[in-house]
Amino acid sequence: MITSETAQQIVARTMEILPYNINVIRPDGTIIGSGNASRIGTIHEAARVVREKGTVVEITKEEEGLWEGAVQGINLPAFQNGALAAVIGITGPPDDVRSFGRLVVMTAEMMMEQAVLLREMQVDERMREETALQLIDPDQTAGRTAERLKQLNIELVGKRTVVCFADPEPEQVKQAVQPMLYEDELLCLRQGRLLLIVRAESDREITIRFRSVSSSQAAAGPPVGLNELPKAAELAWTAASLPEQNERFLLYRDVDLEVLLYQSGRQDMNVPPWPLDHELTETLKAYIFQNGRLQDTARVLHIHRNTLQYRLGRIRDISGRDPRQLKELLYLYAAMLRSRHEL
Structure with missing residues (x-):
């Protein structure tokens, strides 16, 4: 079903080029988008007739009183996957607005299709992120994760690397890194950080791919198999948490001692307060x-x-x-x- 947001976007786009008011009406006759805000939420009787007959309904100035909630203009069906999705009303004398009808309907149908594709992409993106979270969660079962990967048509073959970005603006980093990922690579946000599950390329290749994405420290964990991803994520997270190092993008194998000491330092050890200036x-x-x-x-x-x-x-x-x-x-x-x- 067409949403109010999409309806209003159709109105805005078409009224940029046409000097007439546009109404977008659900098949039940409810106006959900209009250049005249006072008409939103009202009933348009002619739209119901369009739904019943599947044809264009024209209303002249003289016929306005015969239709509930309607003024002069033309009302055209807009389809999606062969079914009526909305009725598009163009306000004005029928002889003046008739020539614009097909163009407006084509625009509306295209925008409705784009909205559906966007929603599908957003659902797919959420599923991919949830799957990435499952892959790095030690409490998740392998069977459940495998089912998710199958639904997404993703086959994780070979070793993988987890990359963690300790950037205070993880959403910005996410937008920057998404176009760089292969189809079988995943990302997710966890506790304010962006984590990637990517192919285990050479140290040089993975550094070149991701070192310029963020100005904050980031780290790549060791290459591991599917079942070891939770541990790799923990190591990448800890490496990205280290006090500032010589390099902004770190490889776990280069800072494995620092990670070990840092993890030990987070335990309840008998270490006195740091005395040096x-x-x-x-x-x-x-x-x-x-x-x-x-x-x-x-x-x-x-x-x-x-x-x-x-x-x-x-x-x-x-x-x-x-x-x-x-x-x-x-x-x-x-x-x-x-x-x-x-x-």
Whole structure:
């Protein structure tokens, strides 16, 4: 059945090019769209006759009083899939408006068809999103998910990757990424984040595809089979949640240690509050990212090596952990990740 929204869109589109009022009427005679707002919701008797006879009904000025809720004009049937979907009324002397009738009906039928296709696409999109949510939900049964995939005519063969975008505007990212997806790739919104289930391409290919979609941090989980998608989604989510890294688009295999430490830091561990100020924290981060190489760390921080040694000593004195010792450096990194999570 034609909706009031579609009816009013038909009115707006046709009245842009015609100097006459247009009415869109349901087959039961109710006007649901009109250039004259006062007529919406009223009954148009001539439309009922159009429904009964399936023909055009013309009303002259002299005949207006013979029809309930009608004024001079022509009333034409508009069909959809061979059935009467609406009656289109054009107000005006029949001799003046008759030549526009077929054009207006064609426009109305085309717009009704577009509205149906749009609704079908929206239903399909919702089903695809619900299926993606099921695929990454560890509590969903494989049988139910398989049935959904069959309904959508999607066959997930080979390994898949989950990509998580930690962007504060997930709807915008969704609009940007949708045209980039293959037919057998899915997306969904969960807890304010956009997640994709995509083909497990090479690291280079998946980075090129998605690194420019968002200005915020994003991460791709490991390539997995269908039953492992919930775990892959969890890992991609955690990787995208890490404190800011050197790269905006992260691959899980490049930050697997950080993810492990970050997940541990989210548990109830006996880790004291983070004691270092911003300067020493940035120094520690640079030292870690440069793999403990003093010269490279000093270079990226734009400081002398002696200054770096002094700062590392300050980190040791304040935290009680020496970053130049591997085990204590790992402890500092875990503590830093936890403190950044809680801020």
